[in-house]
Amino acid sequence: SQQGEEDPQALSIQEGENATMNCSYKTSINNLQWYRQNSGRGLVHLILIRSNEREKHSGRLRVTLDTSKKSSSLLITASRAADTASYFCATAPVWGNNRLAFGKGNQVVVIP
Amino acid sequence: DARVTQTPRHKVTEMGQEVTMRCQPILGHNTVFWYRQTMMQGLELLAYFRNRAPLDDSGMPKDRFSAEMPDATLATLKIQPSEPRDSAVYFCASGLTGPKETQYFGPGTRLLVL
Numbered sequence: 001s002q003q004g005e006e007d008p009q010a011l012s013i014q015e016g017e018n019a020t021m022n023c024s025y026k027t028s029i030n031n032l033q034w035y036r037q038n039s040g041r042g043l044v045h046l047i048l049i050r051s052n053e054r055e056k057h058s059g060r061l062r063v064t065l066d067t068s069k070k071s072s073s074l075l076i077t078a079s080r081a082a083d084t085a086s087y088f089c090a091t092a093p094v095w096g097n098n099r100l101a102f103g104k105g106n107q108v109v110v111i112p
Numbered sequence: 113d114a115r116v117t118q119t120p121r122h123k124v125t126e127m128g129q130e131v132t133m134r135c136q137p138i139l140g141h142n143t144v145f146w147y148r149q150t151m152m153q154g155l156e157l158l159a160y161f162r163n164r165a166p167l168d169d170s171g172m173p174k175d176r177f178s179a180e181m182p183d184a185t186l187a188t189l190k191i192q193p194s195e196p197r198d199s200a201v202y203f204c205a206s207g208l209t210g211p212k213e214t215q216y217f218g219p220g221t222r223l224l225v226l
Binding site for chain 2: 031044045088093103
């Protein structure tokens with residue numbers, strides 16, 4: 001079963017604005033990852049944050065992790081039309097299934 | 113620029129036919145994953161291998177699906193016989209370390225079973 005749940009499910013913003021997506025999960029995690037999928041393509045890894053980290057940056061991306069609330073957020077600053085994609089969070093549980101659990105994705109449309 | 117490759121990229125077949133999808137993982141990666149993506153179910157893990165050994169195929173319908181790694185450079189996913197409900201995009205991904213770490217996805221095989 002998929003554990004990560006992204007919120008909001010769909011987001012439409014103007015180019016230059018910031019986009020924020022949230023992901024909630026249920027069980028203790030080893031790490032949480034964010035992936036991007038452009039239409040008709042495979043998923044591309046964006047960033048990995050470990051359970052002992054609270055914030056991580058990569059270019060225009062900022063990820064936060066709150067293990068007490070079992071949630072993470074992905075912020076894309078100064079969005080571009082090329083950021084239009086689906087964004088997935090994936091959680092790696094500490095125990096049990098030795099796999100990543102992907103959420104259903106969050107569609108982001110950046111209007112030029 | 114190392115990447116995962118998959119063939120074919122598109123496949124249209126008739127119900128009952130055998131379908132074989134191939135994947136070449138990134139050289140040196142020791143974990144390989146097969147996923148299926150549909151609008152209704154999202155991304156589902158079908159099977160994964162570590163050092164060519166199948167470790168988990170619990171997500172795969174056993175009666176018609178099979179996954180193998182004949183060697184370190186090739187992973188295959190077969191469906192026999194195929195059914196219309198198998199229509200989906202099938203992704204292969206590989207990883208350098210364990211299954212909980214970063215995965216690198218191929219472009220996918222878009223399968224349509226008529």
